[in-house]
Amino acid sequence: MKGNKNSIIFCQIIATSAACIVLFDCGRSAIKFKRTFFRMDTLTEVTVVLPEGSDVRPLWKSIDSLLLVWEERFSVTGDKSEVRALNCRTRQAMPVGRQLADIIAFALRYGDTLDGGFDLTILPVKEVWGFGEEADDSMLLPSDAQVDSALACVSYKKVRLNAGRDSLYFSSPATRIDIGGIAKGFVLREMARLLNRHAIADYLVVAGGDVVGKGKRPDGTPWRVGIQHPRIPDGLLGTMPLDSGSVVTSGDYERFRIVEGRRYHHIFNSRTGRSCLANQSLTVQGIDPVEADVLSTGLFCRSAVEIIEYIDARPRFECVVVDSTGRIFTSKGWRGEVNEEGSQKG
Numbered sequence: 016m017k018g019n020k021n022s023i024i025f026c027q028i029i030a031t032s033a034a035c036i037v038l039f040d041c042g043r044s045a046i047k048f049k050r051t052f053f054r055m056d057t058l059t060e061v062t063v064v065l066p067e068g069s070d071v072r073p074l075w076k077s078i079d080s081l082l083l084v085w086e087e088r089f090s091v092t093g094d095k096s097e098v099r100a101l102n103c104r105t106r107q108a109m110p111v112g113r114q115l116a117d118i119i120a121f122a123l124r125y126g127d128t129l130d131g132g133f134d135l136t137i138l139p140v141k142e143v144w145g146f147g148e149e150a151d152d153s154m155l156l157p158s159d160a161q162v163d164s165a166l167a168c169v170s171y172k173k174v175r176l177n178a179g180r181d182s183l184y185f186s187s188p189a190t191r192i193d194i195g196g197i198a199k200g201f202v203l204r205e206m207a208r209l210l211n212r213h214a215i216a217d218y219l220v221v222a223g224g225d226v227v228g229k230g231k232r233p234d235g236t237p238w239r240v241g242i243q244h245p246r247i248p249d250g251l252l253g254t255m256p257l258d259s260g261s262v263v264t265s266g267d268y269e270r271f272r273i274v275e276g277r278r279y280h281h282i283f284n285s286r287t288g289r290s291c292l293a294n295q296s297l298t299v300q301g302i303d304p305v306e307a308d309v310l311s312t313g314l315f316c317r318s319a320v321e322i323i324e325y326i327d328a329r330p331r332f333e334c335v336v337v338d339s340t341g342r343i344f345t346s347k348g349w350r351g352e353v354n355e356e357g358s359q360k361g
Contacts, residue, residue: 045217045233050075054082055090055202057223063210064217064233074213081209085202089115091138091148091193101183102138102191108177108184116180118194118201125309126171133313134285136174138193139165144290146270146281148195156274166288200308203227203261207304219257227261227304242353245295245337252298252335252343253353261304265311266296284316291316295337300349302331310334319344 044067052059061078065071087095091102097115111119122135141147143165145154157165168189175184199222207227210218217230219238228238237256244250245266255262267290271280280290297315301307310332314322319336326334326346335353336344345353 047233050078052079052082054079055086055198057199059220059222061206062219063215064230065215074210074215077209077213078206081205082202085198085205088112089118089194089198091195098192098194104185107186107188108182110181111176111183113180115194116176116183118197119174119183119192120176120180121305122194122197122309123171123174123176125313129309129313131171131285132316133196133309134169134171135192135194135196136169136171136190137196137283137285138191139168139189140283140285140288141193141281143288144279144281144283145272148193156279162288166285169285169288196312197305197309199223199225200261200263200303200305203304203308225261225263225304225308226257228257229259231258242298242335243296246341252337253349255300255349255352257300260300260302261307262298262300263304263307263311264296264298265315267291268295282312282315293318293339294322295339295341297322297337298335299326300333307332 045064046067047062047064048069048071049060049062050071052061059082061075063071063074087093088097090096091098093099097112101109101111119135122133125133126135138147140162143157143161168187168191170190173186173190174192175186176182177184203220203222203225204227206220206222207229210220210229217232219228220226224243226240228240231237237258239254240257240262241254242252242262243264243266244252245268265282267278267280267282269281271278273279278290282291283289284291293316297311299307299311299314301310314325317325319338319342322334322336323344323346326332333346333348335346335349338344343353
């Protein structure tokens with residue numbers, strides 16, 4: 016899954032200890048409770064603000080259970096994986112669970128919306144380059160013939176759901192799916208729903224660098240999210256307040272290898288079968304983490320100017336793009352927020 020991000024985005028929490036305390040109107044104090052989970056090959060840090068003395072153990076258990084279910088059901092290789100069952104099919108039509116059907120339907124819809132920029136059938140290309148779920152950095156670079164052979168299996172139009180969304184049809188036996196480019200957004204959405212069901216008004220979830228948040232910190236100030244500079248360790252492009260919604264980044268530094276001075280990474284152009292070279296990173300902010308996730312991947316191969324035009328035409332989103340030369344572009348709402356001359360230190 017899209018779970019090997021290395022500090023793409025991280026929360027800038029201003030505190031000298033793990034517990035930052037203020038007073039509620041009712042006289043009780045509020046405190047931050049924080050827990051880190053490792054699931055889906057990703058570190059997920061959850062911070063919630065609750066009255067001091069709250070028993071958060073049931074909450075942590077619920078979150079870990081949710082992450083475990085997603086890890087088991089939606090990986091490419093897991094023994095209990097529904098995705099693996101679809102990819103190992105022996106017939107064209109396969110039953111599909113409701114949740115996975117929702118994910119696939121969203122991915123197929125954005126395949127059209129982004130003119131093929133997001134393609135959930137990209138798995139054969141990822142694997143031939145050594146960027147599958149079981150990545151192999153020691154692999155030799157594939158030949159043009161190998162890339163073309165893998166690319167022949169790729170097209171989201173070779174996959175469709177039936178009207179009842181309980182069966183998935185593949186028009187090609189070689190086509191396989193990978194929901195890694197969208198699963199993180201769905202996990203963040205589900206975690207936000209879980210926290211809302213627990214009546215938690217203030218929280219921040221950072222999953223492998225992608226963020227969903229709501230409310231404020233205990234001192235009443237907004238959560239702040241730092242946007243990682245793609246080429247400067249501990250460098251930030253800027254920090255943004257976040258009181259509701261999500262911030263997601265895709266970058267060529269998340270999973271990559273450099274061979275003979277050239278960078279090869281895990282975000283591929285579904286038309287060429289090769290890594291997208293237009294940009295170093297793309298960060299998208301939106302209310303829905305699923306939309307932010309799919310856009311950060313699906314727009315990545317476009318030029319920075321095209322990405323900004325796309326986002327500026329949709330007021331519910333903001334973004335910052337670092338193109339292949341290191342030049343920084345920001346959408347209307349974020350201009351002035353991002354340091355376009357260099358970087359801030361984390």
